[in-house]
Amino acid sequence: MSKKCVFVTGGAGYIGSHCCVELLQADYDVVAIDNFANSRHTGAGEAPALKRVEEITSKKLTFYQCDLLDAEKVNAIFDKHQIDYVIHFAAIKAVGESMQFPLLYYKNNVIGTINLVEAMKAHNVYHMVFSSSCCVYGDPEHLPITEDHPTGNVTNVYGRTKYLIEEMLKDLTHAEPKWNIISLRYFNPVGAHPSGRIGEDPTKNFTNLMPYIAQVALGNKPHINVFGGDYNTPDGTGVRDYIHIMDLASGHVAALNKLSQEHFRYKTYNLGTGEGVSVKQLAAMFERVTGRPVPCLVQPRRLGDIVSMFANASRARQELGWTAQRSLEDMCRDMWRWQTMNPRGYQDDCDAGAAATTGQAALAKAAAVTNGVANGVSNGVSGH
Template sequence: MKIVVTGGLGFIGSHTVVELQEKGFEVVVVDDCSNSDEKVLDGIEAITGKRPLFEKLDLKERQRVEDFFSRHADVAGVIHFAASKAVGESVDKPLLYYENNIGSLVYVLKELCKQRRASFIFSSSCTVYGQGDEMPITEEAPIKEAESPYGNTKQIGEEIIRDTCNVNPGLNAIALRYFNPMGAHPSAQIGELPVGVPQNLVPFITQTGIGMREQLSVFGDDYPTPDGTCIRDYIYVVDLAKAHVVALERLLASKNRENYEVFNVGTGTGSSVLEAIQSFERVSGKKLNYKIVARRPGDITTAYADTTRANEVLGWKAKYTLDQAMKSAWEWEQKIRG
């Protein structure tokens, strides 16, 4: 079966391409390389022994999207990662985020609606919950007003998919709301490659550990948590990639109960910023240079997933510990700086 992975050269996308190829799927990667590198294809090939078909394509160009799907009319499913994803940048450039994240989604869905049957996996986010009222966060938790244009594009994206599924019975979709992806493939052939200053905690930790950054700032130690720092649900990227494949297989086998479903993807365990730092120190044997600074505007206190639905309905469960995921991130950092 041929599967299109948009944004397939990105962090989560590339790991998902690996898992798809190892399951025997034929993969077509679509990426505009605005926040990724074609060299990632080398890493995918080194792991799987097969180089996926790649098309450099900006999904904002509607005619080119139409042309692509006319040439790949035999596509069985699409996993849609392609999106701009920096929260801070989205605040500064909201129109760029709405055009890119919403426009590309609409154009892909329009093509899938032309097919008699289509399967679609959407890369969503726990940002749709904001600061949850209760922990752990279930899929029934209320959707809060987004803190950023980026978060809003995930909310709007889910609404667009739901509304489209309502009037297109041949379109079957699953939105995966994931928590905090981290780590790298155990082969150290692919991993997280942030452009510029990292937006996520773990690459900032590893870059500080290797000496690329002088110091890590911990934003606030006066939150109402056991050690005063924010708590997040850190999920290993390979576990997350496998969840996409399981979700896709659910749709392809017509096992879905509704034609639009939502699942949380996390570990179900919250870890604080200081616990993440301690994990790095354990697996690397290095002391990390960090400093407590003032809180950062917009940061929520605590977010971790209730994964019951994913475990029981989807048949997926995270297997890797924080230390195992952190060790893979550190090995990747050492390789790319070596």
């Protein structure tokens, strides 16, 4: 039986690259695209993270530099491959930035998804796993949050794009019964692959807590800013559900298995541990694992921040056969291994790739000059 092929958007990103490891190890063929909005690349348009994915798995994948806003190129890639499933990660995702540039976020995230879905339909591909977010729940009415919790009262533009896409996909599956779509609502992915070869390498200012904590532990930042120390939580700081990136990645393979077994049109699943961890608790665990100080400076509350949020992931356990396996200690240890092995993230790979590209260009230029001299022409001037 031939392998099933998965088309992965945003494949070079933090979550996408770790998911590609799980997909390859589960014996899927992988075709990945990325426009490098959130990920590093070499001058030759290669993705260092995905090169390392191939090293980890000893398997090859197919990669294209492509933006979902380029509908023509997306369709051309679908023309080249027999796609069975799509996992859709591609999105710009900085909450603060989304409030400053709302049109950019709606255009990239929503229109990009429309282009993708239209390409899927044109090529008779109707199975999708959508990368959604717990922020579709807004400020939670009850904890832990189940999938039946009301959605839509979202506090930021990024979250509203995820909510809007969920509603769009739901409408699509109601109108056209062929579709079979799972939306995975992530809580807070952290950590790295245990090899230390791939991990989170933010291309913008540190908007996620764990990379910032790691920078403080390395001595590159003086302290972490804790926004709000007087919330109604055990230590006054905000509480979140942190999930190891490899557990999150395995959830996507479980979702693909579900899509292959059952046709339900549209379904949502929370992916989280079900345990709330405060900012100070996370910093203290990082200190314990690394032996490095992580000072916390309490700042005033930020407008729009949610006090506490953690998942009820029992639906995923019962229906997908999936549970988070790794502990908070594992998350911190794996993040620290990645950070200490790769203090500049993938930048060294990018620099080496750029140097190689420059070297190849120089060799090509030299060869062209040499060939020109051999043919009696040098720099466009006749040798006669």
